[in-house]
Amino acid sequence: MHDAVSAPGGIDLAVDVRNLTRVEGEGSLHLRVRDGAVESARLEIFEAPRYFERLVVGRSMDEVIDIVARICGICPVAYQMTAVHAAEAAFGITVDPATVALRRLLYCGEWIESHALHVYLLHLPDLLGYPSAIDLAQHARATVEGGLRLKRAGNAIVARIGGRAIHPVSVRVGGFSRVIRRDEIASLRADLVEARDLADATVELVAGLQPPAFRRDARLVALRSPDEYPMNTGRIVSNDGLDVAATDWESIFEERQVPWSNALQAHGRDGRPYLLGPSSRVTLDADRLHPRAAAALARLDLADRIANEPNWSIAARAVELVHAVAEAIDLVDAYEQPARGAVDWSPRAATAAWATEAPRGLLFQRFRLDDDGRVQEARIVPPTSQNQAAIEADLALFAPTVLDRPHAEITHLLEQLIRSYDPCISCATHFLDLQVEDSS
Amino acid sequence: MTAVLDIAPAVRRPDITDAPEVTLPVPATLIEILACGAPDRGDDSAATIAVGRLADTLPDDVRARIVGQLDIDDLLAIPPGAGAIVVDTAVGVDPGWIVEIPFSGLAGRESGIRPRSSHALSIPETVAVASIIRGRPLQGMVVAVGGVDFGLGESLSWPVAAAMDAFVMAIADAVQRVRALVAGTPPRG
Numbered sequence: 001m002h003d004a005v006s007a008p009g010g011i012d013l014a015v016d017v018r019n020l021t022r023v024e025g026e027g028s029l030h031l032r033v034r035d036g037a038v039e040s041a042r043l044e045i046f047e048a049p050r051y052f053e054r055l056v057v058g059r060s061m062d063e064v065i066d067i068v069a070r071i072c073g074i075c076p077v078a079y080q081m082t083a084v085h086a087a088e089a090a091f092g093i094t095v096d097p098a099t100v101a102l103r104r105l106l107y108c109g110e111w112i113e114s115h116a117l118h119v120y121l122l123h124l125p126d127l128l129g130y131p132s133a134i135d136l137a138q139h140a141r142a143t144v145e146g147g148l149r150l151k152r153a154g155n156a157i158v159a160r161i162g163g164r165a166i167h168p169v170s171v172r173v174g175g176f177s178r179v180i181r182r183d184e185i186a187s188l189r190a191d192l193v194e195a196r197d198l199a200d201a202t203v204e205l206v207a208g209l210q211p212p213a214f215r216r217d218a219r220l221v222a223l224r225s226p227d228e229y230p231m232n233t234g235r236i237v238s239n240d241g242l243d244v245a246a247t248d249w250e251s252i253f254e255e256r257q258v259p260w261s262n263a264l265q266a267h268g269r270d271g272r273p274y275l276l277g278p279s280s281r282v283t284l285d286a287d288r289l290h291p292r293a294a295a296a297l298a299r300l301d302l303a304d305r306i307a308n309e310p311n312w313s314i315a316a317r318a319v320e321l322v323h324a325v326a327e328a329i330d331l332v333d334a335y336e337q338p339a340r341g342a343v344d345w346s347p348r349a350a351t352a353a354w355a356t357e358a359p360r361g362l363l364f365q366r367f368r369l370d371d372d373g374r375v376q377e378a379r380i381v382p383p384t385s386q387n388q389a390a391i392e393a394d395l396a397l398f399a400p401t402v403l404d405r406p407h408a409e410i411t412h413l414l415e416q417l418i419r420s421y422d423p424c425i426s427c428a429t430h431f432l433d434l435q436v437e438d439s440s
Numbered sequence: 441m442t443a444v445l446d447i448a449p450a451v452r453r454p455d456i457t458d459a460p461e462v463t464l465p466v467p468a469t470l471i472e473i474l475a476c477g478a479p480d481r482g483d484d485s486a487a488t489i490a491v492g493r494l495a496d497t498l499p500d501d502v503r504a505r506i507v508g509q510l511d512i513d514d515l516l517a518i519p520p521g522a523g524a525i526v527v528d529t530a531v532g533v534d535p536g537w538i539v540e541i542p543f544s545g546l547a548g549r550e551s552g553i554r555p556r557s558s559h560a561l562s563i564p565e566t567v568a569v570a571s572i573i574r575g576r577p578l579q580g581m582v583v584a585v586g587g588v589d590f591g592l593g594e595s596l597s598w599p600v601a602a603a604m605d606a607f608v609m610a611i612a613d614a615v616q617r618v619r620a621l622v623a624g625t626p627p628r629g
Contacts, residue, residue: 070480073509074560121512121561121569133561134568145573148512155513166508 011036011403015411027423029414030260031399041395043388043418045263053378056367060374061087061173061352064367068380069167072424074117077110077158078358079380080171081232082365087173089247090352090369093345098338099175100232101331102161105185106168107231107356108328109157112195113165114359115278115317115324116154118422119202120147123314126416127209143205146198150321153188153195157328160184175342182337192329196292199321203296206318211311211420212413214398218390219272220280220307223357229288229323230281230357237284238274239307246355249364255381266386273389276361277421278316283307290330293323310394313420347373358383360422384423391421467519470501471618473611476510476528476563483535483587483600487527490585490607502615510563515570515578523618524580526563527611529600533586536599538610541582542621543567579621581614583607 013033032039052071056064065083069076081103088095120143121133130136137144155165161180162168170177223234223246236252237243244252253274255264267273282289283306286297297303297319305312306319350373353366361383368377398417402410475491477484491504498504507514510526518524524543533539546564561569563582571578585607589597596604 070478117560121565133565134572137569137572141572144569148516148573152513 013399013403013407013410015399015407015414017411017415029395029418031395031414033399033403036400036403038396038399041392041399042260043391043395043423045261045388053380056375056378058374060347060372061091061367061369064375064378065171065173066169068365069169069171071380071382073166074114074424075110075358075360076167077106077162077171078356078363079365080168081107082354082356082363083367084171084173085232085356086352086354086365086367087373088345089354090350090367091173091345091347091373093174093343095175095343096338096340098336099342101335102176102180102185103171104228104231105157105328105331105335106161106171108324108331109154109161111231111320111324111359112154112328113151113158114154114422115321116147116151116202118359119206119314119317119321120144120151122422123317123419124205126419127211127311127314146201149191150195150198150202150325153191153198153325156191157188160188172342174345175338175340178341179338180341182335185332185335189329189332192325192332195325196322196329199318199325200296202318202321203300206315207300207302209314211309211314212416213309214311214394214401214417215308216310216394216397217308218310218394219268219274220283221274221276221362222280222284223355223362224285225288227288229285229290229293229327232356234355234357236355236362239280239284246364247353247366249353249355249362249381250366250379253381253386255385261388263385263388264381265389266381267389273393274386275310275390275421276383276386277313278320278359278361279306279310279313280361281357282316282319289319290323290326292326293319296322310417310420313422317422347371349373360384360424361387382424384421387421387423391418391423467522468501469503469519469522470622471503471523471525471615472518473498473502473504473525473527473615474510474514475504475506476508476526478508480594482589482591482593482595483529483585483597484590485594486529486585486587486596486600486604486607489596490604490611491527493604493608494611497612498615509560510566512561512566512570512573515567516573518578520574521622523622524578525611525614525618526567526580526582528563528582528584529587529590530584531587533584534599535586535588535597536603537586538603538607539582539584539586540610540614541584543571543578543580543582546582580618583610583614 015031017029028044030042056067065080068079068083071079125133125136158168159165163170220239223230224237225234236246253266254269255266258265300315302315306316349371350369355362355364364381366379367375370376402413475487477487479485479488488506495504546567585603587600
């Protein structure tokens with residue numbers, strides 16, 4: 001629930017979108033306006049709870065890596081990267097530099113495929129005035145084809161390193177399940193070079209868009225690493241001075257159950273919502289962008305709008321596409337094949353916690369492990385459940401500015417605003433309070 | 441408990457339907473069956489189970505793949521001249537009922553029947569965009585069973601479990617129909 005926001009004129013309005021389209025998973029929007037004031041703005045997530053936090057109990061961390069990948073078909077790498085880094089930190093494992101590079105390359109692949117999908121097929125139809133991706137493809141087939149080739153370059157990275165494009169299987173504690181050869185990595189280069197041009201073209205395309213105006217102050221949160229754009233490492237920072245270790249997520253944020261959603265909602269412990277994702281990263285880590293992406297951001301001259309206008313998130317994704325492709329090429333060129341796939345390690349009792357940057361924002365995981373390294377208790381906090389409160393707050397702020405429009409247009413603009421956050425509802429549906437009674 | 445929907449195209453797409461006819465070589469794989477869904481989400485596993493039961497009986501020119509979430513690239517990878525069968529669980533139809541929808545009837549339809557596997561882009565949109573990119577309509581069908589229980593676990597709800605034999609037969613029947621579609625001849629029998 002949010003504080004009522006008044007609009008001129010005593011308008012009563014109900015907006016109900018039962019099935020949001022062009023978002024991952026199943027959710028609905030309910031907005032109530034009485035006498036010009038927003039009474040409630042709810043992003044209702046009714047997709048069934050998935051209980052992954054219970055599913056991993058009793059499992060080793062190598063099993064956890066494969067299980068958590070099943071949480072999402074679009075960002076499985078994010079779940080794997082967070083879990084594997086948590087395990088290695090807990091077990092005191094130092095991996096081969098080639099493993100560090102391969103994991104970053106794998107993450108670049110996921111960012112490319114996820115961002116290309118969202119930019120070209122989920123968000124762009126809204127911003128070019130087409131009702132669907134079908135209409136966009138009909139009228140701008142070459143544009144969509146280019147977006148799909150860009151996405152394919154990301155898929156190819158994940159498939160080559162991860163063993164398959166969806167739910168990859170090669171990530172292991174200490175490294176990878178096999179030695180990934182130099183020639184395998186080198187074979188990715190040609191497609192990435194083409195993708196580099198396509199990413200640059202994406203920036204040019206985005207520069208010509210005119211998203212609906214909506215400006216607000218948001219608390220932006222992302223990881224920040226001392227020497228790289230954040231993917232696998234970094235501290236949690238914000239645009240209002242937060243700076244804590246990623247493992248301390250629970251000291252700063254908390255999750256709450258709300259009656260209208262199967263996703264827990266995260267807030268700061270001070271009750272404030274916060275926003276994760278590309279706009280937050282580009283704002284808080286602009287000085288860590290690859291030079292090619294930094295130049296793209298400068299060309300766009302949209303840094304202020306990316307920070308303050310959610311409908312401009314497409315520009316942040318375009319900049320990150322340039323970054324991910326350019327860094328992927330650098331990683332491919334510099335790759336040195338390791339002598340073995342993974343280093344040896346031994347489990348021990350520990351708390352394993354970590355955060356990485358999924359395409360949609362910061363993903364936190366914590367596992368309490370027993371002497372054999374098996375999970376006793378788990379917590380998984382996906383970015384969309386963290387963004388949910390910020391999305392609702394923005395809906396409540398945005399709605400009064402469009403109440404003078406026809407109902408259908410209001411509905412479309414609200415849906416469009418939700419899509420701009422690229423919510424992944426399938427990721428978000430998790431419960432912490434599952435009770436399991438053992439009758440044995 | 442089988443309902444067959446055969447819906448005419450609601451929106452005509454002149455730029456692809458008017459594409460000049462060309463004679464395509466017969467591909468080695470004539471039909472691809474793409475099974476959607478997650479094996480650990482109750483009724484969402486119905487497609488992979490059904491396709492798994494059929495796998496050993498499929499002719500050499502029919503290939504079955506588990507794709508989880510249908511991607512446009514899955515459809516772009518289908519050879520020219522071949523067809524596709526997308527198998528999934530659906531909501532908006534009674535549990536256990538089976539729907540068979542030709543690709544030509546997907547675009548613009550508003551029946552309320554939706555595939556249940558999570559797809560950022562819906563199956564009708566995915567098929568339509570793939571057809572536009574391919575430059576000609578992709579021949580094929582969606583075969584789906586109505587689901588009701590999508591919670592964690594591998595067990596099926598009783599209506600879906602009871603419909604599995606019919607679901608398997610519907611997929612086998614779709615193979616014959618799509619074979620006829622890609623060959624440009626009416627199905628036998």
